Amino acid sequence: MNRQVKILLVDDKDESLIALEAVLRPLQQQLFKARSGQEAMKLMLRNDFAVVLLDVLMPGMDGFETAAHIKRLDQTRDVPIIFLTGTDTGSGAAFRGYAVGAVDYITKPFDPWVLRSKVTVFIELSRKNRVLQEQAELLRELVRGDGAAAYAAFADRLERVETALRHLGSSAPDDDGLREAVKELGDRVAGMQTAFEALHVT
The missing domain is CATH 1.20.58 (Methane Monooxygenase Hydroxylase; Chain G, domain 1)
Structure with missing residues (x-):
């Protein structure tokens, strides 16, 4: 039997977290939610995550800074990061996302089937x-x-x-x-x- 893995969803907006949870719930894995980069880092230090879905635009520590912290620590550096953002990919944000170690960069609104x-x-x-x-x-x-x-x-x-x-x-x-x-x-x-x-x- 396949064991459940842990997935971290990071977004400062409750409605975005609810939408992500609805999209990923059919995968029947353990979903954790964080509303800031700081909260995400605390969760990552206490759990082994299979993947992190990380919003770029957050107050305080934004997604890029959070990703840089994740990749800096031995305990978390190998965790894959998928950026989710509403910003235009033509603005150079996607390049910055890959530069800090993200494996993918998806703009909102996204196709639920593709994300799953x-x-x-x-x-x-x-x-x-x-x-x-x-x-x-x-x-x-x-x-x-x-x-x-x-x-x-x-x-x-x-x-x-x-x-x-x-x-x-x-x-x-x-x-x-x-x-x-x-x-x-x-x-x-x-x-x-x-x-x-x-x-x-x-």
């Missing part, structure tokens, strides 16, 4: 990443002990992750940021596979 599709990719990436972390621990146990059963379980799980990533890569939306994230995770799986095979030979 993009978020779904990061949900799956988060799940695969969690499985990889479990595999790494299993590999460490394998190194510490003899465990033929652990070896077989690791090989089976690694194969399932590789299959899921191939499917995810072929079905991901036509978006360079999302495809790059899938590729990066695929490279990590390949590296783990190489290490695992070397251990098996040894």
Whole structure:
């Protein structure tokens, strides 16, 4: 059974948060809401989020500043950020968003189906990443002990992750940021596979 992941929604307007929650509720994940950059940072330090949907125009610490803080901390720097804004993308705001580390930049009003599709990719990436972390621990146990059963379980799980990533890569939306994230995770799986095979030979 697929485990739920956590998604952070950041916007200073209650109506925007309600709209985002309505769009993403069908994904059946844990949705957290923050009404400021400061509140978002506090939540991020206490939770592991699969993706952050971040409004650009907020009083005090705006979306760009919030994203810069997120990317500055070791604990949160790898969390994908999708900017949501009503500003014109031709103003250079989109470039600034990518420059601070966002994986996508969507202008309002957005297509609910498109947003759900993009978020779904990061949900799956988060799940695969969690499985990889479990595999790494299993590999460490394998190194510490003899465990033929652990070896077989690791090989089976690694194969399932590789299959899921191939499917995810072929079905991901036509978006360079999302495809790059899938590729990066695929490279990590390949590296783990190489290490695992070397251990098996040894």
